[in-house]
Amino acid sequence: MPTLICDCNQTMPLQPQTLGAALNETLTLHSALCRREAGAFQKAVQSGDDVIVACTQEKRLFAEVGQQTAGASSVVKFVNIRETGGWSRDAARAMPKIAALLAAAYLPDAEPVATVTYKSTGRLLIVGVLDQAEQVAALVADTLDVTIFACGVSPQPQPGFPVQERKYPVISGDKLSLTGWLGAFEVRWDKSNPIDLDLCTRCNACVAVCPEGAIDLSYQIDSNKCTSHRDCVAVCKVAGAIDFGREPQPLSEAFDLVLDMGATPLVALHAPPQGYFALEASQGLASPGLLATVVKLRDLVGEFEKPKFFAYKQTLCAHSRNETIGCNACVDICSAGAVSSQKERQQIIVNPNLCIGCGACTTVCPTGALTYAYPRASEQGVRIKTLLATYAKAGGRQAVVLFHSQGSGQQAVEALGRAAQLHKNLQGMPANIIPQALWHTASVGLDLWLSAIAFGASQVAVLVTDEEAPAYLAGLAEQMAVAQAVLHGMGYTGLHFHLLQGSGAPDVAALAALDASLKKLAGHQPVVPAAAARFAVAQEKRSTLDMALDHLMTQAPMSLPEQIELPVKGSPFGSLLVDKQACTLCLSCVSACPASALQDNPERPQLKFIEKNCVQCGLCATTCPEDAITLAPRLLLTPQRKEARVLNESQPYQCIRCSKPFGTLKAIESMLGKLAGHAMFQGAAAERLKMCSDCRVIDIYSADNEVKITDIR
Structure with missing residues (x-):
């Protein structure tokens, strides 16, 4: 696979021999690959092999050159080595990292998965004050089929607005709600306005005659201002659009897209459904996101797919x-x-x-x-393992894997790289920090973080920006606390996991703060395993965790304790504490356990537990009718973690008729005590509670026969 590297007009101190040795390839250093030396690119894409181009700035230009090159048949992949290390203050020491980034680019793309399809015909609903909504509608009406849900008019509308010409359908009402997604939105509302907008001619007679000013130019009647003069009804007698006696009518309509400019957003989620866009109502047409939103709306007509x-x-x-x-x-x-x-x-x-x-x-x-599923955990594992193995092969030490999003996180990383090239007070991306883009930073957690440490990383950092929901940050922090507790418990001192805060639209101050955080991170040297692991990350989370833990325990720098106490929140490992005085061995917890951590014994009344299987979900505790179970987050490091042990057992209760054991002594005694005063369980009925199910039926049948014989006599 040909690899083309370029030092961007000699602004990067690249070392082709060092990089080539790590990649098992002879590399030629270019300085103007996108200009004077474009012939090298053309020759490479004619080879038919996949081509790696170490430049993302001129991706579009290379694509055009490839299209114009006769016989070009290669698949071209692009990787950024400039902002991620080449423009750093310690770029000369960044060859191991650059080699790792290039090696990761060699990996095949993620295996395809099932897709989700959206179909949009361009039916757009704009929610907002009428005059502003009509102005926005004018920007998209040539592409989209616009309907406006009017929410009044601006307090100080611009001259000439709203337009009296009925260019777009206008609806209004109360209790507006929205469900659905791109191509399948459903809008519900109550048509409660006394003015029927379908009959209204916009003659403005009602606006002019209303003594309270309760009617605005969106033709809504403000019930708080209206004092029932009904002058508006009189002037509208020909059109008949105003009727105060009309009952509210629930209506619904389907739309493909929604632009929400209302005072209160219809969707309060941090991540709203695709096809829904919200702009700050108070800023109106001055909203800084208006132009970008209009562009996106115009493009959302057709059929779309996502994994x-x-x-x-x-x-x-x-x-x-x-x-x-x-x-x-x-x-x-x-x-x-x-x-x-x-x-x-x-x-x-x-x-x-x-x-x-x-x-x-x-x-x-x-x-x-x-x-x-896309990419799978196993594919992410291969990428992390490749990055760290290549980094170590090229002589790199104390590798830090920096996960960031492909959106705002990528922008922050690249902005820092560019700023470091221009501002001497910034270091840029340190030589031992390897950036790794993810679709979303929350998609990787405990299993892959611990695997990264096992594969040779000294630290794992996650760069988050304002695009991450607060719940994600809390979840990541909890997972990191568990991971750090595991390593500390095994004797790996120092901090191995970090949550860094960045900005999607970084300014100088934000870049300086990020630069300082990365510099501090790069200088930290926590204790790590002496040898890198060789296992392959599995798609099953628990399998990967087991392999990572086994390697970390094998390489632990000290004698392992019997157990490691873990945080209560977020722990996927732990034991159970059973109150033996309260537990009746009803075994309802066994049927509730989804991980087969709790088991019974067919031979005798026992509750058994395999700690390795326990995920601390709490179903056993919430199911237990006696509240006898308490979760105990921890990681047991002894072989007993994988073995079944008895949490509670009891003497069996034997049937008073046939002596067959059918329950536990404690459970039967508890039942007898609770039913002792019940009228239905006295005398012979109480004695049957002490029998097994078979003998209970026989006893009832025998009693019935005795009654019948007595009756005959």
């Missing part, structure tokens, strides 16, 4: 059992409202149309019932 980012295995889900809710982590963290509980089906439901692919649900899922 189905998640995979769900209901059999592993710890959300609900026996109509009892246990783990609710995915529902609580989703900022798009895509995850919901379906109690009657004992599972959660993920709406793929609302899912934005953030992956936060998969990160906090303790069992791996929800997994990130």
